[in-house]
Amino acid sequence: AAGVIQSPRHLIKEKRETATLKCYPIPRHDTVYWYQQGPGQDPQFLISFYEKMQSDKGSIPDRFSAQQFSDYHSELNMSSLELGDSALYFCASSFARGNEQFFGPGTRLTVL
Amino acid sequence: DAKTTQPPSMDCAEGRAANLPCNHSTISGNEYVYWYRQIHSQGPQYIIHGLKNNETNEMASLIITEDRKSSTLILPHATLRDTAVYYCIVVTDSWGKFQFGAGTQVVVTP
Numbered sequence: 001a002a003g004v005i006q007s008p009r010h011l012i013k014e015k016r017e018t019a020t021l022k023c024y025p026i027p028r029h030d031t032v033y034w035y036q037q038g039p040g041q042d043p044q045f046l047i048s049f050y051e052k053m054q055s056d057k058g059s060i061p062d063r064f065s066a067q068q069f070s071d072y073h074s075e076l077n078m079s080s081l082e083l084g085d086s087a088l089y090f091c092a093s094s095f096a097r098g099n100e101q102f103f104g105p106g107t108r109l110t111v112l
Numbered sequence: 113d114a115k116t117t118q119p120p121s122m123d124c125a126e127g128r129a130a131n132l133p134c135n136h137s138t139i140s141g142n143e144y145v146y147w148y149r150q151i152h153s154q155g156p157q158y159i160i161h162g163l164k165n166n167e168t169n170e171m172a173s174l175i176i177t178e179d180r181k182s183s184t185l186i187l188p189h190a191t192l193r194d195t196a197v198y199y200c201i202v203v204t205d206s207w208g209k210f211q212f213g214a215g216t217q218v219v220v221t222p
Contacts, residue, residue: 098144103158
C-alpha cells in the first residue's frame with residue numbers, strides 16, 4: 001500500500017540558511033500534519049492543513065511557514081535556521097480530520 | 113485535549129502478553145484514545161484507537177474502562193520487533209492534532 005513520502009530524507013544546512021521539506025500524502029488523503037522531534041524528545045505538533053487550508057497551529061516558530069497545494073502535497077519552509085532546529089520532521093496524512101494519521105519516514109535536518 | 117500518563121518503561125518477555133496502561137482521567141466525551149508506537153526514530157506507527165468500546169485488530173487489543181478514565185493496550189504475543197516507545201494519545205474527533213506525551217519504552221527480551 002502507498003505510504004506517506006517525505007523528501008529529502010536527510011538535509012544538512014548552515015545556520016541562517018533556508019530549508020524546504022516536502023510531504024506527499026497517501027492518495028485520497030486530504031489532511032496533512034507536520035511534527036518536529038528533537039533529539040531525545042517526543043514529537044511535537046507544528047501545523048496541519050485540511051483541504052488546502054490551515055487547520056490548526058501548534059508550536060511552530062514564526063520563521064517557519066507551510067502550505068498545502070492543489071494536489072494535496074505540503075511543504076514546510078524554514079528560514080534563518082538555528083542550531084536548535086536540528087530535528088526529525090515528520091509529516092502525517094489522514095482522510096479528513098480526526099481519523100488515524102499515517103506518518104512518513106521523516107526528514108532528518110541537521111543545522112551546522 | 114486531555115493529558116495522558118504512562119509508565120516510563122516496561123520490560124516484557126518474548127512470547128508473553130504485554131499490557132500497557134494509560135491514564136486519561138480528564139478525557140471528554142468526544143475524545144478518542146489512540147495508540148501509536150515509534151521504533152527507533154522511524155515514523156510513529158498507528159496501532160489502534162477507540163472511543164468507548166473495546167477494540168481488537170491484527171496488532172493489538174484496546175481495553176477502555178467504563179468510565180473512560182484509563183485504558184490498556186494489549187500486545188498478545190510480544191516479539192523482539194515490538195521493542196519501541198508506545199504512545200497513548202487522546203484527541204478530539206474534529207481536529208485530530210496529536211499531543212504526544214512521554215510514552216512508555218517497551219523492551220522485549222528473549
